[in-house]
Amino acid sequence: MSDLHTELKQSIIQQLNLEDMEVSEIENDEHLFGDGLGLDSIDALELIVLLEKDYGIKLTDPNQGKEIFNSINSMADFIEKNRIR
């Protein structure tokens, strides 16, 4: 697991108040929404803020969100390719 994957899991737990959840409990390919972590629409907005705040990435097309926020793997891939910090 890369440092970015771990960092993302830590940020998600902290930003989304996933109380009592550990980094080791989130699988890299687990769905973040729906049956996986069970995140909701407000969490999706928080993830968009997280991308901009921590990595300088501004999402211009909301339709991209579904693909990017599918899992930790998809988020990390997108960040690696688009980060400006």
Add this chain to the structure above:
Amino acid sequence: MSEELFITKSVIIRDSKIIKNGKPFFKADPDASLSEFLKTIYKEEHLKYPKFFKMDSLSKLVYLGVELLTEGNIPDKKTALVFANSVSSLETDEAYAGTMGEFPSPSLFVYTLPNIMLGEISIRHQLKSENIFLISEEFDPTIYLDYTKALFQQKKTDNVLCGWVNLHNNEYDVFLWQIARSGRTDFNEEELKKLYLPTHE
């Protein structure tokens, strides 16, 4: 002619203490922070509701109060909600305003209305009922009496859950009670005042 109504149950959360049906129920460390106190109640009551951790403190207070009052079960899904406080959602409004300079927080924004509390109760207990949230300078029994009596008279409901839920500068004052057509304690101004300010505090 107005029908007789009764207070069936009550809960107070105030000064690190919980009073249930007029009797001391729980006392926490008075030096604990509000968030520690809320988490302690959640754990002590063995509650399992992950959404709790996403709520602001005002909604956490009302969620815990309603769980304690109803023991986690509101069988009548038409139970109306009549709530009030004096400071609206000011605590969260200020926290949200603090994020606006850089990255406004969506999860804070959704709690910048006091009637979100009623939504949280309705979601948790799947209520589809009448509800109202009023702002009053101080706890005023008459607003609850007038509105609740009207709901019963108009046959809008058979049960009402009332609440005074205030939070400002980490000072909290929660008083919840249920009204029905039968019970032991009369639903009137005097009884409400007695329950709100118990003498053994």
